[in-house]
Amino acid sequence: MLKKMSIFVVTVALGAANILAQEGQIRNLVNGQKYTIEGVIVDKESDTSFIVRDSVGVDTRVVIAPNASIKNNSPWGGDRYPSNSLVRGLNVKVEGRGDSTGSLATTKVRFDRSNLLTAQSIEARVAPAEERLTAAEENARRVSGQIDELMAISNAARGGAKAAQDTADAAVAGVNATNQRISALDDYVVQSTATVNFRVNSAVLSPEAKMSLDEVAATAASLRGYTIEVTGFASSEGNAQANKALSERxxxxxxxxLVTTHNIPLRRIGTSYGYGVLNPVADNRTREGREANRRVEVKLLVSRGINQNVEVRQVEGDNDDTDER
Structure with missing residues (x-):
């Protein structure tokens, strides 16, 4: 009787303490205590180690013992499986004892065969897309919502073949959306523009011009995957070759x-060019037109694949030159 009372079974009804546990919290098991845990595999650390999340959102690290029995539930005894056949999204029941690290050293793993086939099918579709997105975004994040989709699929599998198929189709749609997002990584759109103006024959930034560039840098700091395009121009006074050199300065x-004051990385400066007197925005025959043409245009562009909600916003530039010399 005392031996039976020492068995601590962790199932759907864990008790008041675990009911309040936060989702994703790692349970610390008592060394030598026997446990039975049911839940879904949400992460594979290795072929012999994974994380199981129970129905109240508490995680347990499971380590498969070398002599562990891994079988599907079957009235005829079930088939044996290697440990690497267990994948994310699979509902499992594991039995074992807590080890010195607080993990569960399991000697018995049981699961439904149809649930395994569904989870393996989804894993085969999601894993390649996950690797592509990780490479494209410099290992910054996983495929959004992947774990929730896998849990939904595994739960649907127990409800019948039709429910499982419907959920699997939804997961495929999510993968397709991820592929479209990856394809859009090189699609840059204008997020904002700014124009700064200069005095005659000058490449010195005025206080007003610096304030406008401060706004550009502040906007860039809130974005991912951005690049800055800088183009210089000049009015028509003087020599055309000298004006081109002036526009480049x-x-x-x-x-x-932007680099020295706001630490904008050089890799974020996508394009820089001096057009000289080309592409005027106003009539060079008037004083006001020449003032407008002595300018630098700054465009802040973002990757549509990384920044899903982008809009073009116009930032008004200030005319610094009010006296023509």
Missing amino acids: RARAVIDY
Whole structure:
């Protein structure tokens, strides 16, 4: 009787303490205590180690013992499986004892065969997409919502073949959406623009121009996957070749300010060019037109694949030159 009372069974009804546990909390098991845990595999650390999350959202690290019995539930005894056949999304029942690390050293793993086939099918579709997204976004995150989709699929499998198929189709749609997002990583759109103006024959930034560039840098700090395009221009006074060199110095002055003042990485400066007198925005025959043409245009572009909700916003530039010399 005392031996039976020492068996601590962890199932759906864990008790008041575990009911309040936060989702994703790792349970620390008592060394030598016997446990039985039911839940879904939410992470594979290795072929012999995985994380099981129970119905109240508490996680347990499970380590498979070398002599562990891994079988499907079957009235005829069940088939044996290698430990690497267990995948995320599979509902399992594991039995064993707590070890010195607080994990469950399991000697018995049981699961439903149809549930395993569904989980393996989804894993085969999701894992390649997960690897592609990780590489494209510099190992920044997983496929969004993947674990929730797998848990939904595994739960649906127990409800019948039709429910499982419907959920699997939804998971495939999610993978397709992820593939579309990866394809859009190189699709850059304008998030905001700014224009700064210069005095005659000058490439020196005015206080007003610096304030406008400060706004560009502040916006860039809130974005991922952005690039900055800088183009310089000049009015038509003077020599065309000298004006081209002047427009390039103006563009360089803007880049120097963004890099030295706001630590914008050089890899974020996508394009820089001096157009000289080309592409005027106003009539060079008027004083106001020449003032407008002595400018640098700054475009902040973002990757549509990384930033899903982007919109073009116009940032008004200030005319720094009010006296023509």
